[in-house]
Amino acid sequence: MEPINTQQVLLEVSNLKIQFQLKNGKQAKVVDDVSFSIHKGETVALVGESGSGKSITSLAIMRLLPIPPGEITAGTIHFNGNNLLDYKNKEMSHIRGNDISMVFQEPMTSLDPVFTIGNQLMESIRRHRKVSKKEAREKAIHLLQEVGIANADKMIAEYPHQLSGGMRQRVMIAIAMANNPQLLIADEPTTALDVTVQAQILNLMMKMKKEHRSAILFITHDMSVVAETADRVMVMYAGQIVEEAPVRELFLNPQHPYTTALLKTMPSLDTDVERLPSIPGIVPPAYALPDGCRFAPRCQFAMEQCQTLQPEVLTVNEAHKVRCHLFSGKEERAYAEEGSLT
Amino acid sequence: MMYLIRRFILLIITILLVSIITFGVFQILPGDPIRTMLGTEADATQIENLRSELGLDRPLYEQYADWMKGLLTGDLGNSIRFSMPVKDLLFDRLPVTMSLAGLTLCMVLIVSIPLGMFAARRQNKLSDVSLSTVTQIGMAVPSFWLGMMLILYVGMKFDFFKISGYIPWTQSVTGALSTLVLPALTIAIPQIAVNFRYVRTAVLEQIQLDYVRTIRSKGMSEQNVMYKHVLKNSMIPILTVFGLIMAEVVAGTIIVEQVFSLPGVGQLLITAISNRDFPLVQGIVMYITVAVVAINFIVDILYSVLDPRIRLR
Known part of the structure; x- marks a missing residue:
């Protein structure tokens, strides 16, 4: 067996925007400007609360999004260099179940x-x-x-x-x-199962991935599953990817307050708590998103600019990206410190 | 297996109940077969003689037990009006009615199922909305009127169609068709309309279920999704309606045989009722009952063939 070239990009989603036409006439921006890539043989976790758009993103890759009411308004989904969004339905049916397949939440x-x-x-x-x-x-x-x-x-x-x-x-x-398949999309495959069975299914998926040399896009809201399986993690909030990093880096050095909060919701064996922590507030509905940062209403570090200005995607290091004004502040401070040194 | 045995016992009970009800209804109904036979001139002794000759003076339960005994041995008694065994009269007419019902059923299935699936796939588009409107009208049209319209505007215009009488299949297939197509269409049109709606609803319900998404995620063709998976799953709710439709079709033959002068069981029934020919009516009603109940039994068997979840129970 020749080794898989993990440097080669398998799937590349660029600036994907998905809208849903709601029954009350409103438009819901369910996925907004999402970009990410998956390399061959890699396991990438897409994490977020329900309603963050992670399932919709995966259905868009499979081209199984119900259209209407859904609509892909912008972006591309390149698979092995070809834009899946350009394929006719019949052409796409030869990719589905063959090159890309999917396991769903509800067995x-x-x-x-x-x-x-x-x-x-x-x-x-x-x-x-x-x-x-x-x-x-x-x-x-x-x-x-x-x-x-x-x-x-x-x-x-x-x-x-x-x-x-x-x-x-x-x-x-x-x-x-x-x-x-070269890519397996697993949409919360263990959520509906008993806890004892969950671990078995996870192990099975990792074994199958190895034997069949597939990449996995693992959609979950469970941080402990992420820690066990993923090479890289993308955190999604209200239709946007807010942080992306290799799994170790993300757990040790989270930059986005939402990621930090998510990690805190993980129960730990070392500390004795009466109540598990939760993130106050709810995900804003996709038809009434805040003007500024989408997490600002729930963020304890929110600043003035967070309410009005959407943060851009910033680079922490080569593999670590974050969408947060806090980090841009840090970055400027770092530059300033560098400047004072010279 | 238990499922089928239970269904079979239910079938026997149904037939028994219907036999008692028809028997009872005929006792309440005004009119006397003896007076009808002998006319208004007959005197009291004549009437009494004939009554005891036919056994109509005996207590009701005795008459019923007697008739039941005959039924089990395949003897339905003699018709008062025709002075012939009811069985012979029935078997004479049965092929006509069976052919009519069979042809009607084929029409209903062949048209309504593909049409319903077509409409479901184009939900709320123009073709779906117009089909739903047309079928709404189809459901409202009374069959005797529809039959007469078909005679007037199709039967009289095209030489192929005969608008009355019957030619047996054994004599000529096209001949049989020429006498049966229009009456069958008369019964079928409202039933197609009804069944179309059920198929459409059942398919719409199925295509939004999770398993359909799974099949699509396997890359199966649209034909496979619709005609293998969705069709078989939709057939389960449609089967229930199918039993009802069969009953409607059997009932429909009674009226339509009058309109098209087809010498079938329905026509015989009308003659029998107007002559208060009790053994004949009882015999025909039993035939209709057995036919409808047997169809429902077949439907139950089909259920367990289609749906593996039923087999276990």
Whole structure:
């Protein structure tokens, strides 16, 4: 096996803007000027509260966004150098499930109830590979074994309702991995599962990623999942990426007050607390966003300019970016100090 | 399996109840078959003689038990009006009605399902809205009027169609079609309208479910999404309606056979009722009941074929 060139960019999202037309006539800017990239074989976590636009971003990459009411108003999504937004629906269907696949949050409803899991697995294999029914069946059994389902040759004839949530999520992962995708998008794949099963599914995903040499875009709101799985983290708030850094850097040196607050919500074994900390306030609705920094109303460090002026994306170091006025202050101070030294 | 056994017991009970109800209703109904047969000139002894000859003077439960016994051995008794076994009369007329109902059903399924799926995929677009409007009208049209309009504007204009009588399939297939297409259409149009709406609603409900997004995320074609997954899932709620539609179709044949002078069971029923021919009415009603109940039983079997979640119960 030749090594994966992790320097090579696999997915590059640039200045993506997504609007939703609401029933009351208002426009909701659900995703606003989002840019990020994923390298081959990399695991990137996209973190944020519900309503921050992370699921919408992933559906846009899959081109599964309901249009209307959704609309991609600006930006590009380059995958291996080609803009996915330029593809016709039919062309895109050859990418989906083949080069990019997805595992969803809700395993209980994500499979078709009236077909066997074997049928649903095999149809995916046969859609993208020219193989006989028999070969597809063998491949399907092999995949089920790979995701840790015992008696795979019998389980292939089971219907989704005969399986538990954890088992169904294993089947979903098998389907997603069936054609060795270069990118797997996992949208909160463990949120709906029992805590004991969560760890198993996470381990399974990391194992499958390694064996199938895929990159993963991991969407979650759980910082402990991020710590366990990701190489790099992007923190999303109210439709914008507010901070992006390698996982160690982000945990040790968070720059954005929102990231700091998120990290504080993680329960720790060392400290004894009666109540888990939470971030006061709620994410502003996407149709009524503040003029200035979107986190300002909940930010304890908010300054005057935060209320009126949207912060730009600033570079902390080569791999660490942040969208916050506080950091621009620090930067200026650093320049000033440098100046006084010379 | 338990599911089907339970359904089967229910089927037997239904047939039993209907037989008791028809029997009872006929006792309450005004009019006397004996007087109808003998005319107004008949005297009291004549009437009494015939009454005891036909066994109509015995207690009701005895008459009913007698009739039930006959039913189980396949003997439906003799028609008072035609002086012939009810069974023979029924079997004579049955092919006409069965052909009519079968053709109607094919029309309903072939038109309403693709049309409903088409409209659902174009929800709130012009084609969907106009289809919904047209079907609203289709549902409101009474079938006797529709039948007459079809005779006037289609039957009389095109030589192919015969507007009365029946030609058996065994004699000529096109002949049979020429007598059956218009009556079948008469029953089918309102039913197509009804079923179209159910299909549209069922499909709309399905396409917003999570599993559809999963299938799309696998890169499956739109045809696969719609005609494999969504169709099979939508058929489960549609099947329920399908049982009701079948009952409507069987009932529809009664009126339409009058309009198109088709010598079917429906026409026989009207004759039987107006002559107070109790054994014949009872026999025909039993036939209709068994037909409708049997269809519902088949529907129940189809449920368990379509939906694996039902098989377990």
